[in-house]
Amino acid sequence: MPVTLKEVAERAGVSRSAVSRTFTQGASVSDKTRRKVEKAAAEMGYSPNALASSLTTGRTKLIGLVSNNFHNPIFLEVFDLFTQGLQERGLRPLLVNLTNETDPAHSLQMLRQYSVDGVVVASSTLPPSFAEAFKAAGMPVVHSFGRWSTSPDVHVVGIDNVMCGRMAAAALIERGYQKIAFLGGPQSATSTQDRLAGFLDVLEERSSVNVSHTFAEAYSFDAGRAEMRRLIAEGDVADAYFCGDDVLSIGALSAVRDAGLTVPDDVAIIGLNDMEMAGWQNINLTTIRQPIREIINSSIELVVALINEPTRYPEARLFPCKLVERGTLRALPPVKH
Amino acid sequence: MPVTLKEVAERAGVSRSAVSRTFTQGASVSDKTRRKVEKAAAEMGYSPNALASSLTTGRTKLIGLVSNNFHNPIFLEVFDLFTQGLQERGLRPLLVNLTNETDPAHSLQMLRQYSVDGVVVASSTLPPSFAEAFKAAGMPVVHSFGRWSTSPDVHVVGIDNVMCGRMAAAALIERGYQKIAFLGGPQSATSTQDRLAGFLDVLEERSSVNVSHTFAEAYSFDAGRAEMRRLIAEGDVADAYFCGDDVLSIGALSAVRDAGLTVPDDVAIIGLNDMEMAGWQNINLTTIRQPIREIINSSIELVVALINEPTRYPEARLFPCKLVERGTLRALPPVKH
DNA sequence: TCGAATTTTGCAACCGCTTGCAAAATGCGC
DNA sequence: GCGCATTTTGCAAGCGGTTGCAAAATTCGA
Numbered sequence: 001m002p003v004t005l006k007e008v009a010e011r012a013g014v015s016r017s018a019v020s021r022t023f024t025q026g027a028s029v030s031d032k033t034r035r036k037v038e039k040a041a042a043e044m045g046y047s048p049n050a051l052a053s054s055l056t057t058g059r060t061k062l063i064g065l066v067s068n069n070f071h072n073p074i075f076l077e078v079f080d081l082f083t084q085g086l087q088e089r090g091l092r093p094l095l096v097n098l099t100n101e102t103d104p105a106h107s108l109q110m111l112r113q114y115s116v117d118g119v120v121v122a123s124s125t126l127p128p129s130f131a132e133a134f135k136a137a138g139m140p141v142v143h144s145f146g147r148w149s150t151s152p153d154v155h156v157v158g159i160d161n162v163m164c165g166r167m168a169a170a171a172l173i174e175r176g177y178q179k180i181a182f183l184g185g186p187q188s189a190t191s192t193q194d195r196l197a198g199f200l201d202v203l204e205e206r207s208s209v210n211v212s213h214t215f216a217e218a219y220s221f222d223a224g225r226a227e228m229r230r231l232i233a234e235g236d237v238a239d240a241y242f243c244g245d246d247v248l249s250i251g252a253l254s255a256v257r258d259a260g261l262t263v264p265d266d267v268a269i270i271g272l273n274d275m276e277m278a279g280w281q282n283i284n285l286t287t288i289r290q291p292i293r294e295i296i297n298s299s300i301e302l303v304v305a306l307i308n309e310p311t312r313y314p315e316a317r318l319f320p321c322k323l324v325e326r327g328t329l330r331a332l333p334p335v336k337h
Numbered sequence: 338m339p340v341t342l343k344e345v346a347e348r349a350g351v352s353r354s355a356v357s358r359t360f361t362q363g364a365s366v367s368d369k370t371r372r373k374v375e376k377a378a379a380e381m382g383y384s385p386n387a388l389a390s391s392l393t394t395g396r397t398k399l400i401g402l403v404s405n406n407f408h409n410p411i412f413l414e415v416f417d418l419f420t421q422g423l424q425e426r427g428l429r430p431l432l433v434n435l436t437n438e439t440d441p442a443h444s445l446q447m448l449r450q451y452s453v454d455g456v457v458v459a460s461s462t463l464p465p466s467f468a469e470a471f472k473a474a475g476m477p478v479v480h481s482f483g484r485w486s487t488s489p490d491v492h493v494v495g496i497d498n499v500m501c502g503r504m505a506a507a508a509l510i511e512r513g514y515q516k517i518a519f520l521g522g523p524q525s526a527t528s529t530q531d532r533l534a535g536f537l538d539v540l541e542e543r544s545s546v547n548v549s550h551t552f553a554e555a556y557s558f559d560a561g562r563a564e565m566r567r568l569i570a571e572g573d574v575a576d577a578y579f580c581g582d583d584v585l586s587i588g589a590l591s592a593v594r595d596a597g598l599t600v601p602d603d604v605a606i607i608g609l610n611d612m613e614m615a616g617w618q619n620i621n622l623t624t625i626r627q628p629i630r631e632i633i634n635s636s637i638e639l640v641v642a643l644i645n646e647p648t649r650y651p652e653a654r655l656f657p658c659k660l661v662e663r664g665t666l667r668a669l670p671p672v673k674h
Numbered sequence: 675t676c677g678a679a680t681t682t683t684g685c686a687a688c689c690g691c692t693t694g695c696a697a698a699a700t701g702c703g704c
Numbered sequence: 705g706c707g708c709a710t711t712t713t714g715c716a717a718g719c720g721g722t723t724g725c726a727a728a729a730t731t732c733g734a
Contacts (some may be wrong), residue, residue, distance in 0.1 A: 052720035070417035080407035083434035097420035113387040138547040254619035282591035391688035
């Protein structure tokens with residue numbers, strides 16, 4: 001049904017090569033034939049079949065976007081930025097949903113069947129084994145939101161979660177909180193582990209502050225709420241919590257308020273991500289902003305670079321995070337002179 | 338780099354056709370050669386190149402998923418269900434982001450270049466012209482969340498928005514509200530128009546109730562909040578609002594509460610969608626549930642059916658919605674005998 | 675205007691896989 | 705064990721493009 005190169009060639013009265021060349025960047029065609037071809041192509045509504053050309057060029061312009069976080073609102077932003085960023089570069093995202101998927105082999109096969117040019121693994125909870133498996137199969141891969149310290153061979157773009165943990169701890173100390181806790185995401189997530197490590201790193205030296213930590217079962221509202229309810233029921237509530245991420249924070253917040261406690265006076269909460277919803281006035285969450293847009297643009301640039309330079313030396317691209325002050329942490333005490 | 342059919346054939350000591358046939362359903366191969374081939378394939382880690390085979394079969398197993406709603410949390414659920422549903426059937430979603438896109442021609446080209454087998458347009462705000470353009474280009478297309486009444490030629494899967502408007506009106510009347518309003522999404526969205534039509538349909542006959550309506554600029558928190566603030570500032574607040582969708586409702590709710598009004602006593606709100614977040618205890622929104630899972634499964638089934646039967650007579654598949662009672666509407670008055 | 679240098683063009687092979695067709699192999703009944 | 709029907713197999717062409725190479729056309733200098 002769709003019109004092919006051959007038909008355009010016939011109509012334009014030129015060879016198939018001529019048509020092919022007018023549609024490939026930097027090929028040698030005279031203005032005259034180019035015009036003939038373009039005219040014919042326009043008349044017939046021809047556009048080249050990217051898949052057919054991929055056979056000979058070895059490039060599909062397909063980028064696999066694999067993720068397992070389809071319930072965290074932050075991922076809407078991720079998808080939006082990724083798809084737009086890829087489209088702007090003439091690339092197409094092939095989405096792979098890894099929910100309930102534990103074996104890299106299967107996803108690898110899905111991607112290989114479509115010979116994607118590169119893969120972006122966007123997840124802070126997927127183990128490094130996924131990105132590593134793709135890399136081992138010879139695919140350019142970048143792990144966005146991943147941990148770089150333990151997978152030195154795969155390109156990572158994201159933030160320094162340890163440093164974020166430190167930043168959260170510092171913010172709480174500066175504001176004078178004494179009984180402080182970490183309410184993390186799933187313990188198996190590298191992001192959780194690192195945030196906790198940085199957090200403890202700062203706080204363990206301070207003998208004056210009381211530190212503790214627990215984990216929620218997932219980065220989700222329900223998990224955050226359940227864990228906070230448990231803490232409240234046990235009667236061991238801290239003054240201030242650093243929560244694993246924003247959606248967890250919102251869950252925790254709801255539990256705190258349901259218990260009749262006020263925020264930030266009885267219990268303070270600081271999140272991480274700064275997803276759109278964190279700024280909604282009825283949420284108004286103080287949080288550490290992860291620069292999603294920069295991470296994603298950089299991930300795209302990197303995976304594209306990798307396509308042309310597959311043996312490129314692995315790197316970690318880390319972006320600084322910033323504290324976004326809203327209503328769930330008390331204000332800084334006035335500076336003394 | 339990746340291993341090809343030819344290499345497997347050589348290793349297994351059979352012809353290329355034999356290898357091809359062992360990997361295609363229902364082809365005739367003896368057990369003996371099948372075993373030989375499978376052994377060789379396993380040893381070499383071969384998996385067939387879907388794109389190459391698409392050249393001859395005319396099927397890419399790629400389904401275009403086009404949308405423009407990348408900021409409405411409901412779409413996370415949509416993406417999750419779609420990608421999982423497609424994967425289960427051995428299909429792959431090719432995501433197309435139509436944010437800021439007004440011309441169907443460009444998206445059409447993107448889809449055609451990759452010769453997708455079918456397209457699902459998932460949006461209640463995209464004009465019917467998109468789905469129609471795809472259909473005109475000979476692509477199997479289903480418009481999920483679309484309006485069927487004005488595009489009788491394209492397959493639509495979704496809900497009856499007019500009926501939902503009626504349902505909302507009835508719910509408000511049953512509960513004895515007297516001053517009632519519709520706070521819609523963008524006026525250009527077919528979903529908004531239809532919900533309003535159904536709403537007015539029920540209410541206009543009732544001379545005792547006071548009805549009005551306005552529109553927010555988008556289906557978004559900010560738009561809902563802004564519109565509700567405007568209404569409050571003008572001092573013309575109704576007792577009960579039917580909001581365009583859940584995210585709009587949440588925005589409106591935040592404005593109501595900021596103004597010191599209580600919900601549902603001073604102002605009641607009913608949304609539409611029942612996205613995950615509507616059930617969060619700190620939101621607790623009474624809303625009309627749109628059966629997303631059913632809509633999406635049905636959309637997938639339909640687009641798959643369309644692939645094999647392109648001239649299939651167009652149909653609209655509408656799923657009933659249900660009221661989900663939570664905390665933003667007062668309870669039903671007791672039944673009188 | 676002519677010949678050499680340069681650019682443009684078409685041919686043909688190939689990318690990885692499928693499939694109609696005819697030949698080869700197998701199965702079956704007696 | 706034989707002849708026939710049936711199944712399995714390989715050949716070769718083709719899907720829609722790209723590209724190295726050599727021939728044809730153009731450009732350019734003198």
